[in-house]
Amino acid sequence: MPYFNSGILDSITNADLSYYEINFILLEVLGRSLEDVRIKGISPQELEKVKPYIEAARRYPVEYIFRKAFFRNLVLYVDERVLIPRNETEHLVDIALRLIGERGLERILEVGTGSGAIAISIATEGDRPVFASDLSSGAIQVASMNVRSSGAADRVFLFVGDRLEAVGGKWDLIIWNHPYVLPEEYHSLPPKVKVEPEMALVSTLDTLIEFLKEAMEHLSDRGFVLLESSRPFIRRIMEDFPRARIERDIYGMERFVLIERR
């Protein structure tokens, strides 16, 4: 029988991990939530099972340890080939779905799909197919597993490509949660974030502006570009595209950028 021992519990909860991480580990290893463990206690045997994961999670993201990430209503496979989808990105999907519905947008392209989180969510929660690319062939392999496991193979079409290079025709919506850490900021990222692919994290202001100029050429007359971005990039976008509209994320930070073609 599990028994309550506050000393034992402290050794878990004082491990510099977030509530989310501890709960993630307990659910994966014991099938029990942190709340359940707090109420009913934990046995020494259970603690022995959990300990190595708690230790590993101090240095490594839980999502890579368990090869699993949650995004909206999806359970995705993730490994070191892809960025771990962030919860603030879930709001990007809301913005895209709203726009698709209000404006009747049809041709939808996601650049830099990574695990496929955004493309799969839009295609399965909405009623339009989504084309999605990534420069990393490893990322496209991961996205392809996720497309199949979420039953979206008839709605999400993946390909490897550099930005819009391999893309023909005009699009109603081009989305990119682009790498938005500047090269000079990279060294100050927490070690756990640096485990993620550098190409998913780091880019320059000029690279993004080049992309936006290309994207304008690939938009239909009613088209939009929708980005997830960060403060220095947003500042630069506003200089080059003053008509861009900004939306905040769930933490109140300026995060999403919408640029209409016309």
Ligand SMILES: C[S@@+](CC[C@H](N)C(=O)[O-])C[C@H]1O[C@@H](n2cnc3c(N)ncnc32)[C@H](O)[C@@H]1O
């Ligand atoms: C911030 S991650 C976003 C991943 C995923 N869409 C998400 O939201 O979780 C940026 C993605 O862009 C991809 N990427 C970086 N440079 C690229 C390029 N030049 N062309 C296409 N994709 C690129 C990276 O491989 C990475 O998957």
